[in-house]
Amino acid sequence: MNEKIIHILKSHKDFVSGEEISRTLKISRAAIWKYIEDFRRQGYSIEALPRHGYRLLASPDKFFPWEISYDLGTKVMGKNIICRDRTSSTMDEAFQLGFQGMPEGTTVLAETQTKGRGRLGRSWVSPPGKGIYLSVILRPPLSLRDVPRMTLLSAVALCETIGRETSLPARIKWPNDILINGRKAAGILTELSAEADRVNFLVVGIGLNVNTAAGHLPAAATSLKIETKKKFSRTDLVKSFLRSLEEWCAVLKRDGFVPVLARWRELAVAWGQPVTFLEGGQTISGQAMDLADDGGLLIKLNNGEIIKKMAGDVIFAATARPCG
Ligand code: BT5
Secondary structure (H helix, E strand, C coil): CHHHHHHHHHHCCCCECHHHHHHHHCCCHHHHHHHHHHHHHCCCEEEEECCCEEEEEECCCCCCHHHHHCCCCCCCCCCCEEEEEEECCHHHHHHHHHHCCCCCCCEEEEEEECCCECHHHCECCCCCCCEEEEEEEECCCCEHHHCHHHHHHHHHHHHHHHHHHHCCCEEEECCCEEEECCEEEEEEEEEEEEECCEEEEEEEEEEEECCCCHHHCCCCECCHHHHHCCCCCHHHHHHHHHHHHHHHHHHHHHHCCHHHHHHHHHHECCCCCEEEEEECCEEEEEEEEEECCCCCEEEEECCCCEEEECCCEEEECCCCEECC
8 A cells, every 4th residue: 555655646746635545545534644644754755735635745765665666667577575674685585585486576675784795705885775785586597507697687787777877987897896987886696596407596686885975885895976976866776777687687588698798798897908816715817808608707818828717806907906
């Protein structure tokens, strides 16, 4: 009912009468009033005038399922949305839901995470109310070998979202970072539940620094606000990302990975640049050459040999700044 009432208010630029809401939703006007009071307690600014009805003036800067679902327009992504004020990690919650059989596209969002994680046990700094901490369940018909491609696909969707919504020059750094002007604004984490060679489901996690101040982030990080001096609607960004993810998943289904990889290559930084590659305490120096068709990174060593890496961290020698 929350969703229906907010959507009616949102679809009227001006007042909408209590009578009309009551007629549409078949609930009493007293019940509507109770919902309105509840919304106000949650931070909504709603004007109520006798003989005019209700008018939505402002929505709070907070994740609510009914805010994400308004005008979302997707068929799968974000059809089930769970919003938490605080959680250990949206990955944990999404995994629980995945095991319970929740469908593809189920999305968990949190205002903050107490144990937000990156790869290899690293942590993801998740200041409250400023960033996007999102996990989405995917159930693609993929073999284990092809799973890294979903990280690439998600990176394309997120990078395009940032570009579209902010006009910032967002770029992908292999395999899972989104950089803006050389600093990390977002990271992507893909985890999976699998049996033998069969993927049950994947969880793709997105951490994006939106309105976060520099003092709340690691030194090599940035946020959309730091880059633009402007505040962005986290809800609009989430919606835009879910649409983008759905579109790219449709491309994958229809045309395979070739167009995804092509777009990834266009959006990526580092081609031809000298890099240092870190993996399990080992360091390799060379030149980042290209993306392999399976999502691996091709590195030309100083002796001319070309090797492929499937996991690890890239450091640009030019800046000597680890962005991972
Ligand atoms: C990643 O790991 O970049 C993947 C991050 C995924 C986070 C999302 S948030 C929603 C979902 N729930 C979770 O618990 N996780 C996902 P990795 O490549 O390992 O990078 C981790 C490194 O990024 C850290 O060691 C820090 O150096 C840096 N870092 C941590 N927090 C950051 C932040 N907020 N912004 C930029 N860099 C950060």
